[in-house]
Amino acid sequence: MSEKAWQELYSTVGAALKPSPIRELLKLTKRPGMISFAGGNPDPAIFPVKEFAEAARIFGERGQEVLQYGMTEGFEPLKEFLANWMAPKMGRVTQPEEMLITTGSQQVTDLFCSVMVDPGDTVIVEEPTYPGALHTMKNHRVRFLGIPCDQDGMQVELLPDLIRKARAEGHRIKFIYSIVNFQNPSGYTLSEARRRRLLEIAVETGIPIYEDDPYGLLRYNGTDQPTIFSMDTEGMVLYAGSFSKILAPGSRVGWVVAPKDVTRKMVMVKQGVDMCTSVVAQAAVYEYCRLGHLDGHLPKILDHYRRKRDAMAEAFRQTLPENADYSIPEGGFFFWIRLPGIDTKELFYKAVEKGVAFVIGESFFPSGGGKDYLRACFTFAQPDEIAEGARRLGLAIGEMQGTL
């Protein structure tokens, strides 16, 4: 059928859907010789291939079970492992009815929106925030209210006014979305004081919190902040975790912990979405954890990425202009850099010519802004590439400044 014929059949969202501009830009980064600080990918060199292969023995030992349809709620041994393993972060051993295993934490956003959002409802998001989450929410026809961030994360003190005004204008606010640790893209971590205040505001206003935490276990220095979930006594927080960054994204295994009723509803939606997360993937991840490899390997990942972060910090110190504004992230995957007076979209084309790629700042703002920011991922490129990439980036910036 012609594109036009399809166009008439598309849903409202389907018709409005456009290929993401970031994806289009990323295509340019596939050229040979390109050093990429763009995608937020882990370094395959640190994947525990041997240990994961060892875990595949579960297919021999429990094959009849793990090749069968699984419970929508998740592979029970994995849920039990997670409830115990995450207890220090969550403040308690959560119950099986509170937890759902998902196909990566991306799916949590989709399921949660299916449960909460009617077209035109509002979600409060950090500005900047993760475009993948924005994409999913847009499909559910969410309206966004952005809240600015600083070094301590979301500027929570602005929330009460924002909420009051928005409600007066008729916004139906369904939840507050926050990536609490080493935020994507800013690298900021929400301070403990702000976490407490955020929870208070949530309780006062009756707006739940979606605490997305894919990077929380990747802290290279400084002290861990308690999860908002662990502070909550009212059942207002939904916590999403993932194996993508601490084991391997190719497994596509994540999880969510939420009040039982919310979890039950997400389970019902998931039945119609993919029935259950790949049981073979869940079982292999479980066996990997059970054999002690998760605990054994995590410190190696931390060392590996800490060194890469330091390498990028050192390289940028040498190659970025004086007025470049950024801080050194204490964890996660990203540097978030402001280059006053420089349009990073223009810079992108220049940088790509020189053989280095990043993600432009405006991708992370739901309602515009961020034109002088860029995000650089330090986990994927190799150390020598980091130095060379930073050099190329410095040159591209220099040329832009020369032409101002």
Place this chain on the structure above:
Amino acid sequence: MTSFWEPLYGRASRSLKPSPIREMLHLTRRPGVISFAGGMPDPAAFPVEAFREAANRILEEQGRDILQYGTTEGYPPLKAFLSDWTAPRMGRKLAEDELLVTAGSTQVVDLLSWATVDPGDFVVCEEATFLGSTGTMRNHGASFITVPCDGEGMKVELLPTLLEEAKARGRKVKYIYTIPNFHNPLGCTMSLQRRRLLVQVAQEWGIPILEDDPYGYIRYDGEHLPSLFSLDDRGIVIYAGSFSKILAPGTRVGWAGGDREIIRKMAVFKQAVDVCTSVVAQAEVYKYCEMGFLDAFLPKIVDHYRKKRDDFEAAMHRFLPREEVSWVKPQGGYFYWLETPRISARELFDRAIEKKVAFVLGEPFFPNGGGENAFRMCFTFASPEQTEEGMRRLGEAMRESLDR
């Protein structure tokens, strides 16, 4: 705590109901219950050792690649394999951009519904159909136009009138959903003549067909019929395939084949729902196929289930009151559909459960009502002894229902 969330839920989730089958399965898990309910493969027929071998091999060979994020469209070697392997059924080799690997075929329904269905839109389907699919469509706000069926599947000749009627009432029909082979739950197979007519009607009306074919390769006797996809020259058919029945459902790997325009659109939605299907699972499935196991085991699986179907048929003849029940012997697939004009299936179910044998009521399969005197039985899961004993119990329950 529920009270806090209740007013925040979206409209769709307030009417969300757990799948009746899943709920019923709880009853059938009681000790001693012989279940003909769930449509599950026999774990004894899983190629456990071959799958383990394939998993080990691919992790050794490609570990780093398959632990990384994958492309949303699917693991390229698996797509290349599918393009070749499905060519006889599809009538040609599909191009790379005509294939999308999904989390089981459930996800094909979800993604196509994302792309086409607005709340209030209509989907055409067989009068009784797989309730997992109608559940997914309902999540997107779909309503249904149902077409009566007989032993040769959907009565396609009624379709033009139904579509005229819908048009007159201003109803927007977004696609036609059909399970042409060994229908779930009806067990029937659409005749070649009707396939041709269906494609013709769809082309005339410009309404796409979703050809859901999870059972197509599980044929016990008779000749394979051409797929709807192969009869179409206008790109109007989207074909959904799955490894659930030809390998193992625990992999959660399925695929969609269709016009590149709609495949691209579905891929953009997939990006938002789960980024990509578990690469680990896709790669393991690929290796299993590439090592020749799929072709080696499929005939064994078919033999295994043919024998089960024949045992089932024999047991039905032996134990059920023949004059009170009718069925069509399925040429493939998993299911028998029994019609009992003088017995209420619901009443029979209660009696049967007391006697510790279970099936699935007809009613939930009818999106617009019906099926009070019909029920579905799956013959693939129970062992021969269980089939014998279960059928004896069911026969007793039926006679008691009649005596009342």
